[in-house]
Amino acid sequence: MERHEFGVAVRQLRESTAPATVGLPVGRRRVQGLRREELGDLAGMSADYVRRLEQGRSHPSAGVVHAIARALRIGRAEYERLCALAGYAAADGQVPNEIGxxxxxxxxxxxxxxxxxxxxxxxxxxxxxxxxxxxxxxxxxxxxxxxxxxxxxxxxxxxxxxxxxxxxxxxxxxxxxxxxxxxxxxxxxxxxxxxxxxxxxxxxxxxxxxxxxxxxxxxxxxxxxxxxxxxxxxxxxxxxxxxxxxxxxxxxxxxxxxxxxxxxxxxxxxxxxxxxxxxxxxxx
The missing domain is CATH 3.30.450.180 (Beta-Lactamase)
Structure with a gap:
């Protein structure tokens, strides 16, 4: 169940991320948010692996969770939620103070x-x-x-x-x-x-x-x-x-x-x- 919920969360974040916010050109797009290939490139993994994560068919390591969070440039709260769904403690225990x-x-x-x-x-x-x-x-x-x-x-x-x-x-x-x-x-x-x-x-x-x-x-x-x-x-x-x-x-x-x-x-x-x-x- 946690693996499925993690995959759903990653897909929702990917589809709600505007390309411009992660440094990608906008152009004409047939999909909402980022493509799996784009998330894979930003996070240093294959599009197929991203697909398997989103479908709940693969369990991510703590490093993969961090890479996805960094690639999507999500805030601290969303990062902690991904960590919890994947079964890990957040890597950084400091209070974030960057204004978004x-x-x-x-x-x-x-x-x-x-x-x-x-x-x-x-x-x-x-x-x-x-x-x-x-x-x-x-x-x-x-x-x-x-x-x-x-x-x-x-x-x-x-x-x-x-x-x-x-x-x-x-x-x-x-x-x-x-x-x-x-x-x-x-x-x-x-x-x-x-x-x-x-x-x-x-x-x-x-x-x-x-x-x-x-x-x-x-x-x-x-x-x-x-x-x-x-x-x-x-x-x-x-x-x-x-x-x-x-x-x-x-x-x-x-x-x-x-x-x-x-x-x-x-x-x-x-x-x-x-x-x-x-x-x-x-x-x-």
């Missing part, structure tokens, strides 16, 4: 909406200028200053205020996501160090780690205090980008509200929309 085309499209299309993209360890990977325009994210000098969970539990923002109910939901999501990340990436030393440090620094986080709260909602409201003294209340909605194991958080105001008008003023004052790649110790 899907995440970039979100940032490019919602320029007037404060948004950031984070990896599975809750490190910011990229933000748009609308998010930075809120002016609440101050650098502290801590090694994890661009980690959302660290800033929430160990070094809270002075310009970010939530009700008790919203804070409870927000904290539960962060702790649950870090726990899930550590299970998926047990070899990531930086992630393990982050969790250990947070458990020693924050009694609340340590309690949540030992006794997790159920996640009630993947969105919460907060008031952002702008440096000019005015506040704007926004709702953060979490979106997953599974192919790259990334997440995007969009901050929106109630339509036609005073907060919506205030947000528009803040974003307009920020000037030309831009996307900023984020690293440590700050934006790069």
């Amino acid at each position: 085309p899907g995440a970039l499209r979100l940032l490019e299309r919602f320029t007037d909406t404060p948004m950031f993209v984070s990896d599975a360890a809750m490190n910011l990977v990229a933000v748009n200028s609308a998010f930075l325009a809120l002016g609440h994210w101050n650098l502290t000098g801590n090694p994890w200053e661009w980690n959302i969970a660290w800033r929430t539990f160990c070094d809270p923002f002075s310009g970010f205020q939530q009700s008790a109910a919203d804070a409870t939901d927000h904290e539960a999501v962060l702790a649950a996501r870090l726990r899930s990340a550590l299970l998926r990436y047990p070899a990531d030393a930086s992630l393990a160090a982050l969790v250990d440090e947070m458990r020693s620094r924050s009694g609340l986080f340590d309690t949540l780690w030992r006794t997790p709260r159920p996640v009630a909602a993947y969105e919460s409201s907060a008031a952002f205090l702008h440096p000019d003294g005015a506040a704007v209340t926004l709702v953060g909605s979490l979106l997953t980008i599974p192919g790259d194991d990334l997440s995007a958080l969009m901050l929106t105001a109630a339509p036609r509200s005073a907060d919506a008008a205030r947000l528009a003023e803040i974003v307009d004052a920020a000037g030309e929309p831009t996307i900023i790649r984020v690293g440590q110790p700050g934006p790069g």
